[in-house]
Amino acid sequence: MINSLVQAILLGGYYALIACGLAFMFQVMRIINLAHGSLAILSAYIVWRITDALAFSPFVSMLIVLPIMALIGWLLQRVILERASKGGELLPVLTTFGLSIVIDNLLFQHFGANTRSLASYVGDLSWESYEVFGLWIGKLPVIILCTAIVVIGGLDLLLRFTPLGRQIRATAFDPETAGLVGIDARKIAGISAAIAMMTVGISGTALGLRGTFDAYAGAPQLLFAFEATIIGGAGSLWGVFFGGIILAIAQSVGALIHPQGFLLGGHFIFLTFLFARIYLNRDFFTLRHWLGKKTTKVEQHEN
Amino acid sequence: MKIKRSNAYSMATVIGASLLFVALVSAAFVASDNVLERLTVLFVYVILAAMWNTLAGFGGLVSIGQQLFFGLGAYATIRLADFGIPPFVAVLMAALLVGLLSWPISKFMLHLKAAEFGIGMWVLASVGHLLVNLDPLIQGETGTSLISLNVYQIETRRVLIYLAALISMVGLLIGLFYLLRSKAGIAMQAIRDNEEAADSIGVDAQTVKKWFFIFAAFGTALAGALWLAQASSFQPKTYFSVQWTAYMIFMVLVGGIGRFEGAILGALLFFAVETWFAATGVWYLVGLGAVAVLCSLFLPKGLWGAIESRLGLRLIPVGYQVTDETLKSHKP
Amino acid sequence: MLSAKNLDVRYGQFRAVRGVSLEVKQGETIALIGANGAGKSTLLRAIAGALPIYSGELSFKHKVITHAASCDRVKQGLSLVPEGRRLFTEMTIEENLLLGKTINRAGDWDLDRVFDTFPNLVKRRHAKAGSLSGGEQQATAIGRALMSNPELLILDEVSLGLSPLVVDQVYASIEKLRDAGTTIILVEQALDRAIAFAKRAVCMLEGRIVLDKLTADTNRHEITEAYFGLQQSATQEAS
Numbered sequence: 083m084i085n086s087l088v089q090a091i092l093l094g095g096y097y098a099l100i101a102c103g104l105a106f107m108f109q110v111m112r113i114i115n116l117a118h119g120s121l122a123i124l125s126a127y128i129v130w131r132i133t134d135a136l137a138f139s140p141f142v143s144m145l146i147v148l149p150i151m152a153l154i155g156w157l158l159q160r161v162i163l164e165r166a167s168k169g170g171e172l173l174p175v176l177t178t179f180g181l182s183i184v185i186d187n188l189l190f191q192h193f194g195a196n197t198r199s200l201a202s203y204v205g206d207l208s209w210e211s212y213e214v215f216g217l218w219i220g221k222l223p224v225i226i227l228c229t230a231i232v233v234i235g236g237l238d239l240l241l242r243f244t245p246l247g248r249q250i251r252a253t254a255f256d257p258e259t260a261g262l263v264g265i266d267a268r269k270i271a272g273i274s275a276a277i278a279m280m281t282v283g284i285s286g287t288a289l290g291l292r293g294t295f296d297a298y299a300g301a302p303q304l305l306f307a308f309e310a311t312i313i314g315g316a317g318s319l320w321g322v323f324f325g326g327i328i329l330a331i332a333q334s335v336g337a338l339i340h341p342q343g344f345l346l347g348g349h350f351i352f353l354t355f356l357f358a359r360i361y362l363n364r365d366f367f368t369l370r371h372w373l374g375k376k377t378t379k380v381e382q383h384e385n
Numbered sequence: 386m387k388i389k390r391s392n393a394y395s396m397a398t399v400i401g402a403s404l405l406f407v408a409l410v411s412a413a414f415v416a417s418d419n420v421l422e423r424l425t426v427l428f429v430y431v432i433l434a435a436m437w438n439t440l441a442g443f444g445g446l447v448s449i450g451q452q453l454f455f456g457l458g459a460y461a462t463i464r465l466a467d468f469g470i471p472p473f474v475a476v477l478m479a480a481l482l483v484g485l486l487s488w489p490i491s492k493f494m495l496h497l498k499a500a501e502f503g504i505g506m507w508v509l510a511s512v513g514h515l516l517v518n519l520d521p522l523i524q525g526e527t528g529t530s531l532i533s534l535n536v537y538q539i540e541t542r543r544v545l546i547y548l549a550a551l552i553s554m555v556g557l558l559i560g561l562f563y564l565l566r567s568k569a570g571i572a573m574q575a576i577r578d579n580e581e582a583a584d585s586i587g588v589d590a591q592t593v594k595k596w597f598f599i600f601a602a603f604g605t606a607l608a609g610a611l612w613l614a615q616a617s618s619f620q621p622k623t624y625f626s627v628q629w630t631a632y633m634i635f636m637v638l639v640g641g642i643g644r645f646e647g648a649i650l651g652a653l654l655f656f657a658v659e660t661w662f663a664a665t666g667v668w669y670l671v672g673l674g675a676v677a678v679l680c681s682l683f684l685p686k687g688l689w690g691a692i693e694s695r696l697g698l699r700l701i702p703v704g705y706q707v708t709d710e711t712l713k714s715h716k717p
Numbered sequence: 718m719l720s721a722k723n724l725d726v727r728y729g730q731f732r733a734v735r736g737v738s739l740e741v742k743q744g745e746t747i748a749l750i751g752a753n754g755a756g757k758s759t760l761l762r763a764i765a766g767a768l769p770i771y772s773g774e775l776s777f778k779h780k781v782i783t784h785a786a787s788c789d790r791v792k793q794g795l796s797l798v799p800e801g802r803r804l805f806t807e808m809t810i811e812e813n814l815l816l817g818k819t820i821n822r823a824g825d826w827d828l829d830r831v832f833d834t835f836p837n838l839v840k841r842r843h844a845k846a847g848s849l850s851g852g853e854q855q856a857t858a859i860g861r862a863l864m865s866n867p868e869l870l871i872l873d874e875v876s877l878g879l880s881p882l883v884v885d886q887v888y889a890s891i892e893k894l895r896d897a898g899t900t901i902i903l904v905e906q907a908l909d910r911a912i913a914f915a916k917r918a919v920c921m922l923e924g925r926i927v928l929d930k931l932t933a934d935t936n937r938h939e940i941t942e943a944y945f946g947l948q949q950s951a952t953q954e955a956s
Contacts (some may be wrong), residue, residue, distance in 0.1 A: 114500030116449070136822035165682050171499040175447045176634060176681045179503075182672030183631050191667040245815065252816050258767050259803040264791035264865050301627060305511065306503045342518060342525075344880050349512045356505065371663040 085217055090334040092220070094310075094327030095227030098289050100303055101310035102234050103281035105322045108311065110254045112129075113161070113163055116178040119304030120185040121279060125151050125286030126295050133203050139282055142198045144287040148280050155279025156272045163275065164268065176325040182300060190297035201289035208291070226288045230326070233281055234319045240277075241319075243338040250274055312359075398613075409551055413544050415445045421547045425615050427656045428550040429608045430636065433460070434558055434648035434655070436604035437633035438560055442643030443573050444597035449630050450506025451605050453513045456625035457483045458606030459613035460517045467522055468535040473549060476614060480607035487602030491595045507627065514625035528620035531613055553611060558592075559605045560651075563646065564600060571594040635673045638680040641687025650689050718743045718898055719764070719795070719869055724773035726756075726763040733759040734925040736773070746895050747902045748915035748932070756924040757798050757904050761873050765797035766790045777869070782802050792820050796867035800874045800904075802858040802951060806847030810838055813846050817864030834890050852883030853854070859891070870894065872903040876910070878901035888898025888914065908937055908944075922946045 104118045115121075126149055134142040162181065166173040201208040204222070211218040212222040253270045253293035261267055289295055289303065306329065314325025329348050336347015387451030411420065433455075466472050466607060490509065492657045497505050518525050534542055564570050573593050613619055640651020662669045680687060686694070721740040722937045726734035734756045741747060751757050762768045764775060766787030785793075804813050814831055828928050832839045835856040841849065855875070862870060872891065876884040888910065895901055895914070895938060905911035912918060913931045920928035920943040928935070928943035941947075 093511075110661075113502065116500070116504065121576055126728065133936050134889060162678070162682070169681075169685060170443070171682055172445065172447045173685070175449075175500045175503045176638065177678050179449060179631070179634065180638075180674045180678035180681065184671050184678065185666045187670040187674065187902055191671065245819070248808070248812055248816055250821060251808065255807060258787075259799060259805070260790070260816075261787035262767055262797050262799060262803070263816050263861055264785070264788045264796075266540070266788045268786075297513070305508055309508065340519075342515065345514065346515045349515070353512075357493070360493065383662060 086334045088217055089223075090218060090330040092223035092227050092330075093333075094330035095223065095230040095324070096285070096292060097306050097310045097329050098323040098326030099226065099230040099233060099281070099288055100285040101307040101314070101322045101326050102230070102237060102319055103278040103285065104304075104307040105311040105319060105339065106237060106281065107275065107278040108249055111159075111167070111271055113167060113174045113178075114308070115158075115163075116127075116175060116304060117158075117162045117182040117185060117300075118178075118307055119152070119302065119344065120182040120189075120300030121154065122282045122286040122289060122303050123138075123189060123295055123297065124154075124185055125283040126290040127189055128284075129287050130198050130200055130290060133200060140287060140291060141205050145282065147283045147287070151279040151283035152276035155275040155277070155282075158279070159272045159275035162269075164271065182304070184326055186298050186300055188293065189226075189248050193297060194195060195296065197294040198290065199294045200287065201293070228291065229284060229288065230323065233284060234323050237281075238319050239276070246273065284299075303305070306348070309348060311351060313355045318335070327360065328336040393690055397564040403613050406551075406555060408601070410548070411488065413547050417541075418543055419485030421543050422615070423660075425547050425550045425611070427652065429611055429615075430632070430652040430656055431554050431649055432550075432604055432608040433629065434599040434636035434640065434652040435558060435645075436608070436646035437630070438637045438640075438642065438645075439564075439604070440601040441599050441634075441690075442637060442647070443565060443570070444594045444601075445573075446495075446594060446598065447503045447596040448506040449503045449694045450508070451633060452625050452627055452629040453506065453510035453606035454483050454487065454602045455609035455612070455629050456510070456607030456621065457507035457513055457515065459488070459619055459624045460621075461524070461606070462610040463529060463531060463615050464520075464522065466531055472531060472533045472536075472614065473545065476549065476607070476610040479610045480603050484599055484603030487599050488595075490520045490602075495499075495591060495598065507630075510627070511626055514621050515624070517621050523619070523621060523670045526620060526622050528618060528623075528633055530618045534614060534617055546611065549614065551606050556629070560600070561604075562645070569596070573597070586622035595649075603686070631673070631677075635677045637687070638677045639687055641691075641693075642685075644687065645694065647687045647689035651687065686696075718745075720776045721764065722774045723761065723773060724760070725771040726759050726768055727771045732771075733924055734763065737868065737921075737924070737926055739919065739926065739929075741900060743868075743900055745900055745915045745917060746915040748911035749902060749904045749919050749921065750911055750940060750944060751921035755921040757921050758873055759924075760775040760921070761797060761871050761902065762799070763902065765795065765799075765871060767797070767799070775912075788820065791865050791867075792822070794822060794866070794868035796862040796865050796869070797873070798855075798858045798862045798873060798875075800877070802854045804846040804849075804854055804857055804861070806845065807835060808846060809843045810846055810849070810853075811842050811901075813857050813861050814864055818860035819953075820865050821916055822866040826863045826866045828864075831863060834893065835860055838885070850883075851878050852880070852886065855879060855887055856890070859887070860943055863894075866901070868898045869902070872901065874904050874906070876905060876907065884910075908940060912937065912940070915925050918927065 101121060104115065107232070108114050126148060129140055129143045132138060132146055135138045136143075143257045162177050163174060164179040171348040207222055210221045212221060212224070241251055249260070249270050250273075252263070252267055253267050257267045260270075283366050310329045311322050312325070313328050314321035314323065328351060332351035333344045333348040335342035336345070339347070409424070416424070416483070435447070437451055440448055458479050461482050462472070462475045464474035465478055494502060494505055494509070496708070517523055523529055535547060554591065570593070573590070609624060613624075624671070636651035636655045637648050638651070639646025640649065640652055658669070658673070662672070684691060719739070721737060721739040724734055724737045725732060737760060749757050763770050766789075766803060768775060771782050774781060777790065777795055782790055782793065796899065805816065808816075811828065814828060818827075820948070830854060831840070836858055837853060838860065841853060846854065849857065852868070857874065862943075875887060875891070879887065886936070891901065891903070893913070903911070903915070915932055918928065918932050918935060918940060919926055920940055922943065923946070927939065927946070
């Protein structure tokens with residue numbers, strides 16, 4: 083029982099890692115990137131390819147992949163999202179979904195149907211464990227959980243205390259006025275997308291280290307990231323961190339109840355939080371809480 | 386300035402559509418097996434495209450989870466048939482039941498906006514898939530078949546399914562036509578064209594969206610049930626696949642989102658593309674995704690929108706037409 | 718310094734600014750006057766790049782900036798204090814001011830000098846901008862614009878919503894700027910104050926400039942007539 087809880091929290095670390103990029107982009111650009119999961123798989127494949135071809139450690143390969151992902155993020159913003167977001171809030175949904183289909187199938191075309199894993203490239207690390215109070219805790223999941231804390235903490239510090247973070251917050255809060263004080267909103271959006279994609283690169287590597295992946299594994303990763311974000315309230319990155327852990331715990335509980343209940347448990351906790359947000363009107367579950375007064379037209383219609 | 390709701394083209398359209406319908410009905414008794422089966426597929430595609438268009442193009446709701454209703458429609462048919470209900474009755478009842486189920490879902494999901502709604506529906510589709518897997522009748526991912534169809538001879542069965550699909554498609558299109566021509570439907574189109582107009586029209590957009598949502602759920606479920614009748618086997622993974630929504634999005638984006646004719650054109654194109662290129666396997670799917678992205682970025686009104694604005698052609702007048710050109714060029 | 722030729726700015730089909738031409742010379746102070754909806758804010762926002770210019774040409778320091786992004790205009794030395802202040806309310810005063818420094822133009826405006834100029838901000842330095850009084854907010858907004866060391870400072874509705882005492886304080890500080898040679902365009906509803914502050918008065922009516930004179934050459938009566946559109950049509954055509 084305690085063991086499953088500990089394992090769930092460790093799994094939650096991965097969910098937090100994959101969700102924080104999605105939430106970051108949502109906060110800063112108000113776009114939910116439906117290609118998020120597919121891009122994580124893409125980065126996992128690139129890490130795998132580099133590791134396999136050059137016999138690097140996956141961690142070294144990841145460092146090579148991060149700038150590639152940053153570039154992909156920047157291009158994604160410049161080529162697709164910038165144009166799409168001018169056409170209203172529905173267009174980014176359609177374009178990023180279309181993009182995910184393209185990425186998934188290109189990956190399938192190139193890498194085939196076999197599942198891959200990075201676990202075999204890290205030697206003993208993939209199964210080494212710490213023994214704490216009679217519990218066996220895998221080293222790798224602990225590393226991933228710590229990475230999630232470092233990444234989210236880093237993003238949080240960046241947003242709070244650096245000039246770049248200030249500019250990102252200002253652009254998210256009021257892009258027009260941000261322009262009037264001299265902030266280049268296009269540049270900020272490009273940088274934000276690049277940062278988000280770097281976290282995607284890290285989480286793709288984490289996914290590959292934890293288990294296996296295949297070309298079509300992007301969709302579930304997107305759903306996990308989305309669920310963790312919503313459970314966490316989409317408001318703060320630390321909220322997303324706990325969202326990831328709650329999601330993982332719910333999945334473990336689901337699996338205890340029924341052999342096929344793992345995913346259902348996660349979905350139900352997600353729907354419960356959604357229900358709470360909609361009907362209990364808990365303000366801290368909303369984006370508004372974090373971004374201030376901004377209300378959108380849709381919300382006004384509902385009132 | 387004059388406002389009218391029909392034109393010379395629309396009269397021609399009505400006559401043309403009626404003739405086409407008669408031709409398609411008679412085809413049931415003369416066409417080859419293969420042609421009937423392919424046409425049945427086409428009819429299902431038209432339904433799927435029209436239903437997703439109802440939701441996204443007219444209701445402003447982009448759902449990535451319409452496979453929920455597609456899968457549930459098929460599942461409910463299996464379930465009802467297992468209770469001993471004749472298969473074609475089961476198809477219709479299944480769609481009605483799913484339509485009914487979509488009402489509480491709409492209550493809940495319509496609170497969400499844009500991408501949240503889209504992915505939220507996707508999660509629901511996954512929930513539906515997992516729950517259906519739990520039904521012992523389905524035997525998990527192994528699936529099952531609609532055995533009760535075996536009471537018909539294979540030729541009779543083919544003709545019956547063909548006719549059922551044809552009638553469903555025509556019925557849904559006519560239903561959609563009147564839904565869009567209703568006061569609420571007109572209002573929704575006005576809102577789509579100009580959001581600021583929403584308040585002044587005095588129509589509760591949420592209520593209208595709810596009806597669009599339920600109608601789309603019903604139609605998509607009917608498509609799923611018909612697909613089951615045609616394919617006769619049911620594997621949850623196939624029916625609850627997000628690929629169905631991807632197809633819908635492709636058809637609507639290419640054909641012309643928010644255009645009644647656009648969805649039909651998109652379905653025809655998709656049908657043609659599938660017939661010719663499906664053999665290329667994965668590249669065909671890459672192409673579909675890429676074309677959808679390009680269309681949404683560079684051809685936001687789709688092919689039909691381009692045809693419409695180029696030629697001023699409108700075959701099926703679901704909206705209002707202001708014949709003064711200066712007003713038509715109004716762009717907020 | 719700033720030259721607008723035949724500017725048209727539209728909201729949809731509505732022409733909020735119609736064929737406005739305006740020359741602003743280095744060191745000038747201009748009061749932009751007009752009733753609500755006359756197009757003043759629209760004109761200023763278009764000049765600052767927050768609204769697209771439909772037609773016409775805008776240049777600043779002999780460079781055409783008609784379609785430049787607003788951040789590039791700040792880089793050139795053009796800064797707007799928008800109507801309603803538009804502070805980043807979730808951030809502190811200091812953070813708001815530092816954002817003004819995003820474009821680090823050469824000049825002597827920095828945090829210290831802003832706090833010297835608006836001493837009332839010092840003790841609230843780490844307070845959220847949303848919690849400030851109207852006067853403090855206006856001071857922060859002006860300070861934020863000054864942080865970019867602008868050569869042309871545009872102030873939209875400087876005194877709106879402020880108590881007379883605070884208005885005096887705000888004016889005292891922008892008079893210092895004026896006397897230091899900063900070019901200023903401001904929108905002010907209180908006519909007397911506008912005339913007393915600015916060397917030149919520009920009056921707008923229904924999107925057009927209907928009066929453009931040195932304040933020394935005009936009087937309250939003439940401006941009021943222009944404000945309400947009571948002038949002879951000859952004046953309108955002339956402008």
